[in-house]
Amino acid sequence: MPNPLLIAPSILSADFARLGEEVRALDAAGADWIHCDVMDGHFVPNITFGPDVVQAIRPHTDKVLDVHLMISPADNYLEAFAMSGADVITVHAESGPHLHRSLQTIRGLGKQVGVTLNPATPLAVIEPVIRLVDLVLVMSVNPGFGGQAFIPDAVDRVAAVRRMARDRGLSLRIEVDGGVGPANAGALYAAGADTLVAGSAVLKDGPAHYRARMEAIRAAAVNVTP
Numbered sequence: 001m002p003n004p005l006l007i008a009p010s011i012l013s014a015d016f017a018r019l020g021e022e023v024r025a026l027d028a029a030g031a032d033w034i035h036c037d038v039m040d041g042h043f044v045p046n047i048t049f050g051p052d053v054v055q056a057i058r059p060h061t062d063k064v065l066d067v068h069l070m071i072s073p074a075d076n077y078l079e080a081f082a083m084s085g086a087d088v089i090t091v092h093a094e095s096g097p098h099l100h101r102s103l104q105t106i107r108g109l110g111k112q113v114g115v116t117l118n119p120a121t122p123l124a125v126i127e128p129v130i131r132l133v134d135l136v137l138v139m140s141v142n143p144g145f146g147g148q149a150f151i152p153d154a155v156d157r158v159a160a161v162r163r164m165a166r167d168r169g170l171s172l173r174i175e176v177d178g179g180v181g182p183a184n185a186g187a188l189y190a191a192g193a194d195t196l197v198a199g200s201a202v203l204k205d206g207p208a209h210y211r212a213r214m215e216a217i218r219a220a221a222v223n224v225t226p
């Protein structure tokens with residue numbers, strides 16, 4: 001039985017001066033999760049925000065706050081993000097030498113555990129830790145910026161992660177992030193993705209379009225028979 005499809009708009013493409021309003025608008029427009037991109041200017045060549053901003057948006061929605069940490073090292077900040085009200089905390093496998101420990105720490109903080117891989121990282125890296133996670137995030141762009149072109153190899157990588165999970169009897173979530181929109185949602189869902197992050201495809205034309213943009217992605221995903 002596949003997991004229900006979730007659409008997770010990324011606030012990376014929101015108006016940062018009106019972040020609370022933006023989160024409320026995404027929630028009201030039918031977002032399943034709110035995806036929060038945390039960048040440190042070191043692991044990725046861009047800087048966004050830290051746990052104080054996650055804490056500031058927490059009262060604006062009851063939806064799951066899906067925190068994608070693009071920071072290195074991540075371990076020193078996991079507790080702060082847990083305290084900020086994050087529900088899912090995802091770390092990059094490439095961001096430190098102690099991935100297993102990072103995932104154990106997130107679990108110990110009572111949060112859903114995510115691991116993510118850059119497009120060039122072999123999928124085998126997650127084999128030793130796949131039983132520890134609730135979610136595998138397959139990056140479909142090189143992390144750091146919104147609005148980049150989708151890397152088509154991500155579809156095959158999703159299918160391979162789904163096989164890896166099924167072979168072990170795991171029904172974890174597979175999330176895809178970067179350049180996701182109606183043009184690739186069907187292929188991603190058919191390959192086994194169940195959580196689609198979308199920044200620019202949802203937010204680029206403002207709040208009046210949020211609902212229609214998310215519905216278009218949802219419709220494109222489920223209309224392709226796996």
Ligand SMILES: O=C(CO)[C@H](O)[C@H](O)COP(=O)(O)O
Pocket residue numbers: 010012013035037068141142143144145146147148177178179180197198199200201
């Ligand atoms: O993690 C990210 C970038 O590193 C973002 O979540 C992602 O790029 C979303 O933006 P878009 O849908 O515009 O690509």
Ligand SMILES: [Fe+2]
Pocket residue numbers: 010035036037068177197
């Ligand atoms: Fe992200």
